Amino acid sequence: MEEDQISKKDLLDLTGISYGQLYRWKRKQLIPEEWFIRKSTFTGQETFFPRKMILARIDNIVSMKDDLSLDELADKLSSVPPISKASISGEELLERNIVSLLVLDRFGKHPEAEEKYTIDEVMYLFAIDSLLSRGEMNLEEADLLFRTLHENSARLEGKAWELFFVRKMGVTSFLLTVAPAELFFDEGVRLVNRITVANLMEQLRGKLT
DSSP: GGGGEEEEEHHHHHOOOOHHHOOOOHTSSSGGGGGGGEEEEETTTEEEEEHHHHHHHHHHHHTTTTSSOHHHHHHHHTOOOHHOOOOOOOHHHHTTTSSSSHHHHHHHHHHGGOEEEEEHHHHHHHHHHHHHHHOOOOOOHHHHHHHHHHHHHHHHHTTEEEEEEEEETTTEEEEESSOOOOOOOOOOOOOEEEEEEHHHHHHHHHHOO
16 A cells, blocks of 8 residues: 555655665665665656654664664664564563553453563554554454454464454454455445554564663
8 A cells, every 4th residue: 555655755854864874774784675665656766665664663773873883773673583582571561651551451461460471462452552542443442453363363473464444334343464465445444544563563673672
């Protein structure tokens, strides 16, 4: 979907970084090569990026670049295996502002059990919290989404998945697919949000590293 991508020009204007910084970060492998998507447009060849992922990555780089060298940043931002195997306590989720107390109380584990959360469980809670905090979803819908993610967790494990959040005539539905996927709906369906596991991981990376 075109709205999921951002052009290089718009990216530079929006973030305030320079052309030189962008390509220096690419050379240092702070930004993956595959995120630079070349497309033909009416003005010629242009470069586009996955919008949410590149904006989250640049935000992470900018927030850490004063404290770390570019090489150290590359090591930190490429640390997917440690993050994917992480287990996190409920207390840490709250301290790092990953999820709200409301979401943790409603969907989290019993606090007295002192159990930790896997990264998959954290992503589910983080996705729910993000949609609630932006006012895109109410608590009833949050309950439905939590059940949908929880009941399909075994099928999603280790896969690149996407969540489509849609409404039609006031009725909410959640569709889970293995990425990449492109769904087409009739004109009565409104796509409220589309969430990918890659984008969730990218946003969490900045909070967990």
